[in-house]
Amino acid sequence: MQTSRSTFTAADRLHRRAEFVHVQRVGVRSQTAHFVLYAARTHDAPTVRLGTTVPRKLGNAVVRNKLKRRIRECFRLQLRSLFDLGTSLVVIGRNGAQSLTTSAVADELGNAAGQLRARLESRV
């Protein structure tokens, strides 16, 4: 099973704007102090996919890349195992997220993802 490994390849990412929009329209939503998360069942392949959005307001390219890489690292190591296969997750950074430490990002995303999983199950 792919999710048991900690890899992160092209198959694990969202690629098109339409996919991002779809998750944000039909998925369940959870908001924290520094992030907005959406999750939805989208596909049949045995993967959980991630897309990240960091607006330009948060900083220059170096700052934004750093935040996206931290989010991706949290997803790879802990978030993915919380969701069923076929789920897509979108994480949007809010102002202030760029100055968090990696462990703070992990805590905040972990709590939010737990709520999302519960709401996804209750919806189905």
Place this chain on the structure above:
RNA sequence: GGAGUGAGUCGGGCGAUCGCUCCUAUCAGGAGAGGAAAGUCCGGGCACCACAGGGCAGGGUGGCCGCUAACGGCGGCGCGGAGUGAUCCGCGGAAAGUGGCACAGAAAACAUACCGCCCGUUUUGGGUAAGGGUGAAAUGGCGGGGUAAGAGCCCACCGGCGGCCGAGUGAUCGGACGCGCAUGCUAAACCCCACCCGGUGCAAGACCAAAUAGGAGGGUGAGUGGCCCGCUCAUAUCCCUCGGGUAUGGUCGCUAGAGCCCAUGAGCAAUCAUGCGGCCCAGAUGAAUGAUCGCCGCCCGCGAGGGUACAGAACCCGGCUUACAGACUCGCUCCGGUU
């Protein structure tokens, strides 16, 4: 040693674990952000449209000579200015024409005379531009002669203008001669002169796959230069409009190049040439180059500890501009000390 000035280099290091992208000889191994990758201010390659051609319009550059694929870049030289100096900054034409120069001032450039000064007269007329005053700017400067008072009116020096001779590829410099001097500033005002510039951009462009309905109406036009000419294509299997459908998919372009390093030679230099000299150095596409931990370096702090710049390739190069903690190298100048 201090102050300054001009070039240039680096811009953290080592290791462990978990990951990402690409490549290859695929149980594995290798490579993987910058000096600015940035801003997009210039220039070129490449691609398509004519092989980018003529004219107009528009834009750019601006001392001279060179370098270069090209440039608004760089190098050398010339002139002017700033600085004790090393060094730095500036640069076509105002006697081709048009316009502008507020306020103040008599007058802002065809000219003119407010207060003065001088002569004659006592109403006023004439001669002056020395002095005063206004202004950002007032019709060469300074000294002497001269005169009623003055003035290039005359003279010397400086400045200016003109052609001549000489040096230099040239900008320009030097020389003697002539002219008492005629030409205020502004061209990042219009403009003139010389030179340069076709447009659009890798989302260029090429191929493959999939899909729909050769439905209706109109047309000499279409190929995107701002316009005209010209050129090419099509006269229906073409173009436009309306309506509808599929869909915004894949591969190539895509990284070996005006490439990097070294040596020798030419040149003051920018730069160029040669070597059967060495090297291969990102190629992603919601977009890789990361996360965590340990040790060391540097900075701040008594310490616990904290900090470690600016910043992330997107077709590729050459420049310019802007941002940048800190560290280092070399040349030169001035001042001070020692011998």
Place this chain on the structure above:
RNA sequence: GCGCCAGUAGCUCAGGGGAAAGAGCAGCGGCCUUCUAAGCCGCGGGUCAGGGGUUCGAAUCCCUUCUGGCGCG
């Protein structure tokens, strides 16, 4: 990635070489009114986005930086 536009008072905008930079709304004070609104009178408020240059003189012309916005596909 490429192309284009804007930035002037708290807000919306004029002004395109010579001003002490204006207008409307808003604000403050006064008059009127029992009070408020309306009306009338007055007042304050500006590094003309920042820096450099051209000119005697720059909000205006030129260069550069920053910020905001729009378009293409």
